[in-house]
Amino acid sequence: MGKRVLVVGGVAGGASVAARVRRLDADASITVFERGEHVSFSNCSLPYYLSRTVEEKDDLVMMTPESFKASYDIDVRVNSEVLSIDRAGKKVLVRERTTGREYEEPYDDLVLSPGASPIRPKSIPGVDLPHVFTVRNVTDIDLLDRYVRRENAGDVVVVGGGFIGLEVAENLKEAGKTSALWKRRRR
Numbered sequence: 001m002g003k004r005v006l007v008v009g010g011v012a013g014g015a016s017v018a019a020r021v022r023r024l025d026a027d028a029s030i031t032v033f034e035r036g037e038h039v040s041f042s043n044c045s046l047p048y049y050l051s052r053t054v055e056e057k058d059d060l061v062m063m064t065p066e067s068f069k070a071s072y073d074i075d076v077r078v079n080s081e082v083l084s085i086d087r088a089g090k091k092v093l094v095r096e097r098t099t100g101r102e103y104e105e106p107y108d109d110l111v112l113s114p115g116a117s118p119i120r121p122k123s124i125p126g127v128d129l130p131h132v133f134t135v136r137n138v139t140d141i142d143l144l145d146r147y148v149r150r151e152n153a154g155d156v157v158v159v160g161g162g163f164i165g166l167e168v169a170e171n172l173k174e175a176g177k178t179s180a181l182w183k184r185r186r187r
Contacts (some may be wrong), residue, residue, distance in 0.1 A: 001029055002025060002026075002027030002029060003027075004028075005018075005025075005028050005031070005107065005110075005111070006031050006032075006092060006105060006107040006109070007021075007030065008033050008082045008092070008111075008112050008113060009032075009034065009113035009114040010032050010038075010039035010040060011034070011039065011040060011041065011075055015032065015111035017113060017117075018030050018032050018068075018072070018074050019074070020182055026099065030074045031075040031106075032075070032135045033077050033079045033081070033092075033136075034076065034079075034083050035075070035082075035111045036078065037078055037079060038137060038138050038139075039080065040061065040063035040068075041062055041137065042059045042064040043164070044163075044164075045059075046135055046137075047135070047168040047170070047171045047172055048143045049141050049142070050145055050172035050175050051171035051172075051173075053066065054172065057142050060138050070182050077096075077148070079095065079096060081095050081097070082094055083095050086104075089106075090106060090109070090110075091104045092104065092105050101155060115136075118134040118135075122137060131153075133147070135164055135168055148172070153177065154177060154178055155178045155179075155180075156172050156177050156179045156180075157179070158172070158180070158182065161182075
C-alpha cells in the first residue's frame with residue numbers, strides 16, 4: 001500500500017488536489033472528506049437552476065463518489081465532517097453527519113481545503129429567518145428554488161453583488177421574479 005493521503009473538503013479545491021495526487025502517485029491511498037452532500041458540482045452554474053437554463057439540479061453535479069472511485073480510484077466520503085486533527089498521531093477524527101458515527105482515520109499527508117462559509121451578519125435583524133438563503137452549493141440553490149416556487153415569491157432581494165449574486169438576480173428575473181440587487185459600498 002502506498003502513502004495515505006487525506007483531503008478535507010471537496011468541490012473545486014479538494015477534488016482538484018485529490019486528482020493531482022493520483023496523477024503524481026498511482027499507488028497512493030487517497031480519501032476525500034466532504035462535509036456536504038455533493039463532492040463536485042459546478043459553482044458557476046448554480047444560479048442557472050433558478051431559471052431552468054440548467055433544467056435538473058442533478059445536472060449541477062459533475063462527479064459523484066462512485067465516479068471518483070471508478071475514474072481515479074479515490075475514496076470520497078460525503079456527509080463526512082472532520083472534527084479534529086491529531087498532528088502528533090497523524091490521524092483525524094471524522095463524524096458521519098447522517099448517522100452521527102465518529103471514527104479516526106490515519107494519514108501520511110493531510111490537505112486542508114474546507115472552503116468558506118457565507119457571511120450572515122448578526123447585526124441585521126431577520127438574517128436567520130427561514131426565508132433568508134445563502135447560495136454556496138447544490139443544496140442551497142435547491143432550497144432557495146423550492147421556497148420561491150412554493151411561496152410563489154414575486155419579489156426577491158439579492159444581497160451581494162459578486163458574480164454569483166448578479167447571476168442569481170439575473171436568473172430570478174428570467175424565472176419571472178422581480179429581483180433587486182443590493183451591494184454594500186465600501187468607503
